Amino acid sequence: MKKLISFCVIVKFFLALQTTAAATSTAISTEKASSVAAPLKAVGAIKAEGLLNDIKILASDEFEGRSPGTNGESMTVNYLTTQFKEIGLAPGNPNGTYKQNVPLIGVVSKPTMEFHVGEKDLSLKFPDDFVAFSVSEDKEIHIKKSDIVFVGYGVVAPEYGWDDYKGVDLHGKTILMLINDPAIPDPHDSTKLDPSMFKGDEMTYYGRWTYKYEMAARLGAAGAIIIHETKPAAYPYEVVKNSWGRENFQIQSHGPNPNFPRVSAWIQLDRAKELLQASGFDFDSLKKAALKKDFKPVALRAQADITVKNTSKKIESQNVIASLEGRDPILKKEYIIYTAHWDHFGIDESLPGPKTNQIFHGASDNASGVATLLELAKAYKALPKTQAPKRTILFMATTAEERGLLGAQYYVRNPLYPLKKTLVNINMDGANLWGRTKDVEITGFGKSTTDDIVAQVAAGQGRVALPEARPELGGFFRADQFEFAKEGIPVLYAKGGSRFIGKPENYAREKVDEYIAHDYHKVTDIVRPDWDLSGAVEDAQLLFLIGYQLAQTHSPPQWKKGAEFAAKRELTNP
DSSP, X not given: OHHHHHHHHHHXXXXXXXXXXXXXXXXXXXXHHHHHHHHHHHGGXXXXXXXXXXXXXXXXXXXXXXXXXXXXXXXXXXXXXXXXXXXXXXXXXXXXXXXXXXXXXXXXXXXXXXXXXXXXXXXXXXTTTEEEEOOOOOSEEEEEEEEEEEOTTOOEEGGGTEESSTTOOOTTOEEEEESSSOOOEETTEEEEEOTTSTTTTSOOGGGSHHHHHHHHHHTXXXXXXXXXXXXXXXXXXXXXXXXXXXXXXXXXXXXXXXXSOSEEEEEEHHHHXXXXXXXXXXXXXXXXXXXXXXXXXXXXXXXXXXXXXXXXXXXXXXXXXXXXXXXXXXXXXXXXXXXXXXXXXXXXXXXXXXXXXXXXXXXXXXXXXXXXXXXXXXXXHTSOGGGSOSSEEEEEEESOSTTTSHHHHHHHHSOSSOGGGEEEEEEOOSOOOBOOBSEEEETTTTSBTHHHHHHHHHHXXXXXXXXXXXXXXXGGGSSTHHHHHHTTOOEXXXXXXXXXXTSOTTHHHHHHHHHHHHTTTSTTOOOOTTOBTHHHHHHHHXXXXXXXXXXXXXXXXXXXXXXXXXXXXXXXXX
16 A cells, blocks of 8 residues: 555646656655656646547537447447557557457337226327337247336345335336436435435336336246336436437347336336326326335236337447557466447437437447546557557447446457456546546545556646435446446446536536436537646556556555445455
């Protein structure tokens, strides 16, 4: 630990003076000065101009929204491969290429949904009232006269003494459930959530839509419908339409996908209320009842008829990966992997206006993360050979993150390098585009010792490391690092925080809310003339210095006591 602290004190010293010449005026040795000065000089290769240029290219109309299996993917993969070559990185696939094939199936579903409550029929309009899809390769999926059961939040959490299902037989039935975790009020302060239940304000995996569909499949439900609410979901219903109402993807496999029921669906809140009212129930009353441990599933005396017509195709998508081999003959067989997903949502030709108004440009999400990945690669290559990282650094742009973290999921299931030798995953999903901050926010704070390293290096920049300000958004489960964490690999997902220099206290919240409401997963996620990339540069420098330090130290990151992924790591590294 003393070595880390001294490293960061020197980092702060060098950053303050902005010159490596200052090394000669310190008491440290010339060799020590060189080992510290080299990475601090290399961070100069990270430039706002480089970030902006790559974002503009990747988010341009020419790249057509970068959807897997399209011309946009071909353009993106070719561009990234060319950039890695020009930077001077070696192919990251041991087969001598920069690509890892990721076999996907793309499925376009055309669903119909109708509810029958006594003599009353409720027909829903796709996609305005509901979104439904099936990951099955069957051309038609029918659910007929399926009893509808309201199952609260659809959660089974033994550690909290929580079971929304209570052993009810749900085979062949359609379950209706609430989004997010059970929001249990704090018994001592009704304005807050109980920190002892589902981590209070922080979303747990039980609140993630993937978990809810997984449980439905496990219990044999034919269909699973999530009631969308904007506040707890953290995004408007339009995001649901754009994300799941068009083409959906899964990794090619033999047999049905065990993580989804036959039909997965979302329903707009008002239509869900209409269904419940027709069945003799009040939405608010049911939601309140679902906040108690003794809640039991409620049969609605209603049935669902759902038909999904599928058009599917096999897609050979790619992760793009490059390598900088470590210089230590032993440690080079250990790996630090930076990731950023390259994909977005392509083109929706049903939208009005010219082609540019139909393209999901994905400038922030995630052209900015990929641009950061490329700038990091430039910084590593700017190191002199004598100060190159001892461990091997991998740079991977993943596919199909927007479709369920599929590129990262495929990699950890089919790793190009041993997972037990992969020390950490540093993921970048969206850069800070609004200026410098006094803080760094860590998504998933408190889980691993990477937090300590972030804090030390951030201090060298005059910043403080903090937990994410909006844990209710569930960011840890919504980005690629989650797939690495599930395999026991310590992860880092951090970027500029909420304390913007020279801005009002609520500036960060306003910018995030504005982005989610108007641009997230929409065609309007484009390059903006008022962006300030100084914060993105500083964050990239931080991630470079963290990765470099981890590549040199003899103490790799570890999960902290109580972290849910520690046991998996212990199995991988007995």
